[in-house]
Amino acid sequence: MTVTTFIPAKSTAVKNYLTAGFGIRSWLLTTDHKRIGLMFFGSVTFFFFIGGAAATLIRLDLLDPAGRLVQPDMYNRLFTMHGVVMVWFFLIPSIPTTLGNFFLPLMIGAKDLAFPRLNLLSWYLFNASGILAVYFLLVGGVDTGWTFYTPLSSQYATGHVLPAAMAVFVNGFSSILTGLNFIVTTHRLRAPGMTWFRLPLFVWAIYATSLVMVLATPVLAMTLALMSMERFLGIGLFDPAIGGDPLLFQHLFWFYSHPAVYIMILPAMGVVSEVIACYARKPVFGYRGMAYALMSIAVIGFFVWGHHMFVTGMSLYSGVVFSFMSFIVAVPSAIKVFNWIATLHKGWITFDAPMLYALGFVGLFTTGGVTGLVVATLAADVHLHDTYFVIAHFHFIMVGGTVSAYFAGLHYWWPKITGRLYPEMWARLAAILTFTGFNFTFFPQFILGYLGMPRRYHAYPPEFQVWNVLSSAGASILAIAYILPLAYLGWSLLYGKRAGSNPWHATGLEWMTSSPPPEHNFVRTPVVTSAPYAYPDPETLADEPAGRRPQA
Amino acid sequence: MKLGGQIVTFVIAWAVLLLLLGINVLLAYQPIGGLHGFVPIGIAATQAFIIMAIFMKLRGRPSLKWVFAGAGFFWLMILLGLSSTDYMTRAAWPL
Amino acid sequence: MSQRAAALKPEMQYADLAQQGETAQLGMWIFLATEVLFFGGMMAAYLAYRMTYNADFDAAAKESVIWIGSVNTAVLVTSSLTMVMAIHAAAERERQPIVYFLLATAALGLIFLGLKGYEYVEDYNDAVVPVLNFHPKEGNPGAVELFWLFYFYATLLHAVHLTIGIILVFFMAVRAKRGAFDAGYYAPLEVVGLYWSFVDTVWVFLFALIYPIGRSG
Amino acid sequence: MSWIPFWPDTASNTAVTVNTLAIGLFAVSAFICLVVYALILLFAFRYRRGGSADRSHRVKKSWHWEIGWTSATLIAFLVLFVWGAGAYLWLYQPPANAGDEIYVVGKQWMWKVEHPGGQREIDALHVPLGRPIRLVLTSQDVIHSFFIPDFRIKHDVLPGQYETMWFTATKKGEFRIECTQFCGTQHAEMGGWVTVMDPADYQRWLNDQGAEPDLARQGEALFRQLGCSGCHGANSTVHAPSLAGIYGKPVQLEGGRSEIVDDRYIHDCIMLPRTERVAGYPPIMPTFAGQIGEEDVLKLVAYIKSLGNPASAAR
Incomplete structure (x- = not known):
């Protein structure tokens, strides 16, 4: 990149964003996108472990076919809690609100987001709704599953359905505000010379995600509001007793909740593109194609929701339409996988922890993707719908995909966020454990699914036990892999080596400022003159320093 | 305040909107058969178009505002269009 | 230019006030797109049932009070006019007309709410309020109830939006009175104007879905 | 297998x-x-940093x-x-x-x-x-x-x-x-x-x-017990459609549409009687939604079906 760096001559002269203020007020009332990003990081980490605790209990209960660890009602509350917390309070906000918040303005050369106060409001709404949700999920719980299907949720469930729905409703505002902020920022606050096709793919990904957030979330809000009214009044728009159609709820719900899957996976794709380019020392293969693929996934993702409803009694004609669209949306995803692989071709690949996570992502995402095709195929879905096959499929995408990418991004940008390096060996170990543990946990569930074990069963026929035990054993590896980073990343905050401004010799504006970045990101507004990922050609590579391990 | 060209435009738009409202109410009582569900929606769409173009200042050079104003309605059409494929054909199949 | 006007500076992340104003407007447009989808969820429900229970919806809609609906539409359309006039006055940097037009806008909004409240009373007397008092004269009671549930959810939600609008317009009137828009920077006013006209647009559609159908047959 | x-x-x-x-x-x-x-592993091995594989002639044009x-x-x-x-x-x-x-x-x-x-x-x-x-x-x-x-x-x-x-x-x-x-x-x-x-x-x-007794007979008993026969019976004075032989045949509905009388249609006529009213009959049928369970509806459906098919009624 022909961009000069924008590090102040004496970096001690300018305060970085962490040292700009110290009191609790300087955090709680901050409008700095970097601080808010960190605060979101704290929040989503908290919710990740809440959701993870529920998952642990579920897997423990399933060790035994009779499910004697917890009562059926308790089990139902656990998987509802796992679903609600993981979907709305971890997966959807994870990458956008933390890495997106922190790096979007940095990567486009802006001083902050367009609406910093809205950004802070979004964090408060997020926490308020999260705490509300967790509180009601703990006291009494909710026994509807995260999907809140009517008429179970509106008329029959006994738990705290109303407060939980309200929490998700409020969470939606947080999501919309964040998405709106990102869209406006990307449009209006790009640095001079930062044209659309000079944007890093992570920015494209966050932009596409934000579009989905602002256009899908309101429908969920309306759906939950209508469901809540039905529960509150005892009669409502989905009530079969007056001729209402329970499938209408599902249409509206999945109009949000299917695109929501793309809210989870698109940012992950963005992170992985950055990481693979950096550690293969090559521009992302087919950059424009990758950007178009992100946008088309975001748009076509709205045409496929009905594939959650093939066996529900929806019109068969609709089923055919939705299945067709689901196959179409898989094409851009396939393109992305091919392009990542092509990026590796003739690169200078190193296997730092972020790269290991990213390569793991590509593998797991592919497995999740092709099994997605299996369940998108109409007749196969008749058998596989609502079995563990579906559970395995979407965990491959969301946990294998999104969470791996989240960790990839977290490690990749850790030096920029904190100014410290993480311990490489521990991080590689965690990355390998994640991949191994993940496959052990969820691959057996494909088999369980085809054998016909339905989801949301607290007890199951004994012949399925061996696969369930295998799955639970894998989950224990996964648990270690997720707790490990908490320890060594925490350690690195105090004892990690100081990172320079660009420890990976990466391109991108975020590496052109000091680590941690100064309060307003850049001392001088950068001017961009070239495309992203300008990693040197192999011929000139010899000039680069051999060991990229940065000096302390 | 000077009575400029803009104000005249606003007032004309307002008058047209009221006129359309009048037509809508009058047509409601005419026997127009199967159209009675569509005509009011068509008139409402026209009114909405006028409000957005003139009162919300969308007319003029193409701009980003068009994209997002259009996006809301385009996505609404996805929702209505695809969900109605179900409601239009649910009774028809299985044959 | 007043002392205050000279002190007007863009926020840190913007190059100038023009950029700040345009950004605020873009933000509002995106928010309005989300609002389209928010109301859209309910309209999808309406459409689905309209396809299933066409005749019953016609029968139910006959009971709606069309004269109040029509007058209310006229009131809101007029309020949109006064709103843009206020913005126009701000562009011309005339303080007094801004305040008057804004107050007129808010007043029209209040008239709408008052009429709407009266209409709810009428609806109650017609026994078409689900849960509270519901004895439909015609059609399959279930489907008719679906229509009225839609009616109440949609109009109440619209009323909530309108109430927020009235509060914002009052707030803008106070700021205008204090001379906040004298300097020629009136983006907040434009943003509120967009919101106001959008609430008007929603109503135009609600009117079409509720009142005119089913009267001819 | x-x-x-x-x-x-x-x-x-x-x-x-x-x-x-x-x-x-x-x-x-x-x-x-x-x-x-396989490709990931192959490339990761071949193009590892420090490996001596040939990196010239990279593919640049991607379209x-x-x-x-x-x-x-x-x-x-x-x-x-x-x-x-x-x-x-x-x-x-x-x-x-x-x-x-x-x-x-x-x-x-x-x-x-x-x-x-x-x-x-x-x-x-x-x-x-x-x-x-x-x-x-x-x-x-x-x-x-x-x-x-x-x-x-x-x-x-x-x-x-x-x-x-x-x-x-x-x-x-x-x-x-x-x-x-x-x-x-x-x-x-x-x-x-x-x-x-x-x-x-x-x-x-x-x-x-x-x-x-078979389903149709149980349905017949219910048909009397619930008072359906009072209106739909052969010698009723109430203006209600006769149900004999209607199953599987099209019926003209109020509003111009026509519909084949099938299980769903009969179910809806009992539970939501005014939705698909037969043309020419007043909307006087009361709804049975909330009064009888789905099993009873099934019996009534079976009975009405048997009226249209003398063979199965005799069985």
Whole structure:
């Protein structure tokens, strides 16, 4: 990149964003996108472990076919809690609100987001709704599953359905505000010379995600509001007793909740593109194609929701339409996988922890993707719908995909966020454990699914036990892999080596400022003159320093 | 305040909107058969178009505002269009 | 230019006030797109049932009070006019007309709410309020109830939006009175104007879905 | 395919169809995964930093690659789509000759089964071998889903609606029924067994089920008891349509549409009587929604059906 760096001559002269203020007020009332990003990081980490605790209990209960660890009602509350917390309070906000918040303005050369106060409001709404949700999920719980299907949720469930729905409703505002902020920022606050096709793919990904957030979330809000009214009044728009159609709820719900899957996976794709380019020392293969693929996934993702409803009694004609669209949306995803692989071709690949996570992502995402095709195929879905096959499929995408990418991004940008390096060996170990543990946990569930074990069963026929035990054993590896980073990343905050401004010799504006970045990101507004990922050609590579391990 | 060209435009738009409202109410009582569900929606769409173009200042050079104003309605059409494929054909199949 | 006007500076992340104003407007447009989808969820429900229970919806809609609906539409359309006039006055940097037009806008909004409240009373007397008092004269009671549930959810939600609008317009009137828009920077006013006209647009559609159908047959 | 430890039993014609499709899909999936993993490992090894592989002549122009693999995946996907959609339409459209019609009512947390002859079962379903069976499903409360893994067939069961599914059992034995749509506390216990028997054994089993009158007769009794006969009866003075011989025939509705009288239509006429009113009759029929259960509606449907088909009424 022909961009000069924008590090102040004496970096001690300018305060970085962490040292700009110290009191609790300087955090709680901050409008700095970097601080808010960190605060979101704290929040989503908290919710990740809440959701993870529920998952642990579920897997423990399933060790035994009779499910004697917890009562059926308790089990139902656990998987509802796992679903609600993981979907709305971890997966959807994870990458956008933390890495997106922190790096979007940095990567486009802006001083902050367009609406910093809205950004802070979004964090408060997020926490308020999260705490509300967790509180009601703990006291009494909710026994509807995260999907809140009517008429179970509106008329029959006994738990705290109303407060939980309200929490998700409020969470939606947080999501919309964040998405709106990102869209406006990307449009209006790009640095001079930062044209659309000079944007890093992570920015494209966050932009596409934000579009989905602002256009899908309101429908969920309306759906939950209508469901809540039905529960509150005892009669409502989905009530079969007056001729209402329970499938209408599902249409509206999945109009949000299917695109929501793309809210989870698109940012992950963005992170992985950055990481693979950096550690293969090559521009992302087919950059424009990758950007178009992100946008088309975001748009076509709205045409496929009905594939959650093939066996529900929806019109068969609709089923055919939705299945067709689901196959179409898989094409851009396939393109992305091919392009990542092509990026590796003739690169200078190193296997730092972020790269290991990213390569793991590509593998797991592919497995999740092709099994997605299996369940998108109409007749196969008749058998596989609502079995563990579906559970395995979407965990491959969301946990294998999104969470791996989240960790990839977290490690990749850790030096920029904190100014410290993480311990490489521990991080590689965690990355390998994640991949191994993940496959052990969820691959057996494909088999369980085809054998016909339905989801949301607290007890199951004994012949399925061996696969369930295998799955639970894998989950224990996964648990270690997720707790490990908490320890060594925490350690690195105090004892990690100081990172320079660009420890990976990466391109991108975020590496052109000091680590941690100064309060307003850049001392001088950068001017961009070239495309992203300008990693040197192999011929000139010899000039680069051999060991990229940065000096302390 | 000077009575400029803009104000005249606003007032004309307002008058047209009221006129359309009048037509809508009058047509409601005419026997127009199967159209009675569509005509009011068509008139409402026209009114909405006028409000957005003139009162919300969308007319003029193409701009980003068009994209997002259009996006809301385009996505609404996805929702209505695809969900109605179900409601239009649910009774028809299985044959 | 007043002392205050000279002190007007863009926020840190913007190059100038023009950029700040345009950004605020873009933000509002995106928010309005989300609002389209928010109301859209309910309209999808309406459409689905309209396809299933066409005749019953016609029968139910006959009971709606069309004269109040029509007058209310006229009131809101007029309020949109006064709103843009206020913005126009701000562009011309005339303080007094801004305040008057804004107050007129808010007043029209209040008239709408008052009429709407009266209409709810009428609806109650017609026994078409689900849960509270519901004895439909015609059609399959279930489907008719679906229509009225839609009616109440949609109009109440619209009323909530309108109430927020009235509060914002009052707030803008106070700021205008204090001379906040004298300097020629009136983006907040434009943003509120967009919101106001959008609430008007929603109503135009609600009117079409509720009142005119089913009267001819 | 019982020799594969992780393959469910294949016990019906539908299972064979889905198996073939699934094997095709799994093969394609495995192939794609294999290629992706192999390429990642190959490139990761070959182009590791410090490796001596040739890096010159990098592919810079990407568009023909992009178009190439985009169209390749698109074509492969379309083939799979057409295959799956064809099988789906076959799976979910009972053939015209699907003779035996069995009613299933889902209820928190049990499956109630009613045979046309009035035999009732709970959490069990007896069917003859080699004959197409048509199930008519409905729910009394929340959404359930009727799933027989060894037949590879499932369908959600919705309150207030009739869904149908069909299969021809091809193997004798007992096979699990499961509920796959989460339906509350004892969702996991909601299940049972399908027993597939030789047609002769099946007939014997039917005969052994006690002296319950058949469904149509029970329906006839209800028809009197609920007062339906007061209006729809032959010598009634109330202006209500006669029900004799209407089943399976089109009926002209108020508003110009016409509709075939089927199970769903009769169900809706009882539960939501004014939605699809027969042309020329006043809207005086009271609704029975909330007054009678789905099982009773099924009996009434069977009775009205028998009026249209003297042969089955006599049985």
